[in-house]
Amino acid sequence: MxxxxxxxxxxxxxxxxxxxxxxxxxxxxxxxxxxxxxxxxxxxxxxxxxxxxxxxxxxxxxxxxxxxxxxxxxxxxxxxxxxxxxxxxxxxxxxxxxxxxxxxxxxxxxxxxxxxxxxxxxxxLNAPPGAKRLAILTLSLIETLRNAVDRAHTALVAAGIITRAISFRNIGSGWILVQTVWLTAITTVTARMRDKWPIENTLGLLGPALDGxxxxxxxxxxxxxxxxxxxxxxxxxxxxxxx
Amino acid sequence: MGVCMFTTQRLILIALCAALNFSIGSIVYLIKLPVYFDSVGTILCALLIFPDRKAAFVCCLTCALTSTVFTGLLVNPFLPWFVGTDLVICLCAAFLTANFGNTFRARPMQPVKFGSRVLIAGIVTGVTAAIVSAPVVAYLFGGVTGSGSAFVVAFFLKTGQQLMNAVLLSGLTADPVDKTLQVLVSALLFRATPADFIAMVRGTPARV
Known part of the structure; x- marks a missing residue:
């Protein structure tokens, strides 16, 4: 099939x-x-x-x-x-x-x-190249976001802003975690677009890799x-x- | 049109916002809160692209549809039937909420102006979304989907309301609150986003 x-x-x-x-x-x-x-x-x-x-x-x-x-x-x-x-x-x-x-x-x-x-x-898949590219990028960025959650969580625990266990402090500082996750994701994506991907020609290689x-x-x-x-x-x- | 609208930067933003919708929406769905929280990325996408209104609408709709497909396939089998709701959320985000972008990023923050804009955008989006979702929830799923808002439907049914009324009342109770919270989170994330990232997405020179 x-x-x-x-x-x-x-x-x-x-x-x-x-x-x-x-x-x-x-x-x-x-x-x-x-x-x-x-x-x-x-x-x-x-x-x-x-x-x-x-x-x-x-x-x-x-x-x-x-x-x-x-x-x-x-x-x-x-x-x-x-x-x-x-x-x-x-x-x-x-x-x-x-x-x-x-x-x-x-x-x-x-x-x-x-x-x-x-x-x-x-x-x-017999789909437009843009749709294929979007599907691959979304799958990749779901993982990036997951990593961003881990990094932000570890950093805030180390800084003593939130705790590993359930606590009232976590409720108060929950928003800081959300904001940190978003900023971590943004920073990662920006770094990839500006430095990593141009050096590796990732987006250029993605096109032919998705041809089919x-x-x-x-x-x-x-x-x-x-x-x-x-x-x-x-x-x-x-x-x-x-x- | 399609080529200049979907620049690489925008494509990446759409994917990032779709991933955000997927992550937050799935958590909220699984813990059965009486809200949805599955459109934060969609609203944020419109805010980040905004001055080009048409691009903002098309990109945030693409983001909403992408996250709906992924969440529908992996976590929530009810979701794909709500594409109509996605459409009205995108219309509200691109043609109403995004207009308040300058207020959301104003430094120092003007709390009254900020709060009133969030309320206006949230309530309008919530009421529209509730009206569009109600027939789908009532006629396709008999009033109950997997989200926590089903408790509110059950409450109205228990008080003797008819199914469509119960679903509509539940939507009008839960959706404005849910969408106001979503606009608030999107506005705060938009506020926290670095100016150079926004400039990169919009294709304009960076401005602090």
Missing amino acids: TPNGAIVFAACAIVAIVLSDGLGISLLYALVVLFSLSEVGPRVMGCLRRAVLVMAPLATFMLIIWVGIVGRAPAEIAADVEGTREAALFYVVVVAARLFLIVFLVQAVAMRFDHETPLSFVRA GKQRLTFRDWFWLVLTLTIAAAGHAWSYLHA
Whole structure:
């Protein structure tokens, strides 16, 4: 499977998941499981673990809100009827199942290409050069910001302005930390743009490094795409006939 | 147009502000505060590029969309449905908040003027964002997304409000506060940004 095929497949599947219900969702679950087993293999457990890590807190949160506090489903609220916690629970299960499938799919697609570096993945995409450049720079600067947090935190702890443990002083000096992180990031970026990158010709090399993406969709890409569209259409037809 | 608007410096600023949105927004989402705090970088981007209003709008919209894609894929699956809200935040940032840039950087600080400008920008952005987000939250997600503001929706539903009303009231309660805080943080970060960095981004000679 190619990165372009994976992106198109994931986009089509996500739209289908959002628009489907009942049998459609069940069929899409089967499709995503089939996709992850055939494309990711035994590492599918890793995708499952990550999807659970993302979704478990969210599902718990929705349970607290709908079942614990509100106590009725949105449809019951709209109809202005008493409502039950069971209906609220059913609603949360349906929403959580839909979101879980989306998260699992994204994880499976990411896992499919985890042997590639972000640079090689982005290079293979059929996207405008500016968009590719922006994606790579953003990924790089997320790390820069993470480093800036570490540096600023260490410096302020060493200066005695904040403490490592939770304390009231940290609340008072929190803003200094935020400001220091921003200034550290700015200084790093400025230094790179003025000194490091011109010497190394980084931006000049980035252009050719991101050239690519002319790869056509393969048979395997088309197979998953057609299967997704067929399943989505079948789910909709079933819903329409049984409405 | 595209070539001169997306200079290397601006491209790097967009990426930096998108990374800022991603970092702060993800932390706030994960600890379920009743605010969002996912547009500080977007507003800051508009403030830093400002005199060229069109560039400010296009760059901060690019920044918002980039951070939405990354946060949506990695942390918050609800976020990509709120691109309409991103658009109005960018419009407010480029055409309203950025006008107050001189006040935000004035030395010494004029607290009353500074505070009033932050309030105006925050409330206008908050109310607009709440109105645009409400139909998405109500009709697409039944009133509850993963953010802490869902507690406010639940409170209004508990008081007997209809779903759309509850979502709108929750938005009108939480969003102006959230956006005012975001404008405040952006304005203070803008104030702290070195003049030579701003000059580099704007493509003008440095001015202290």
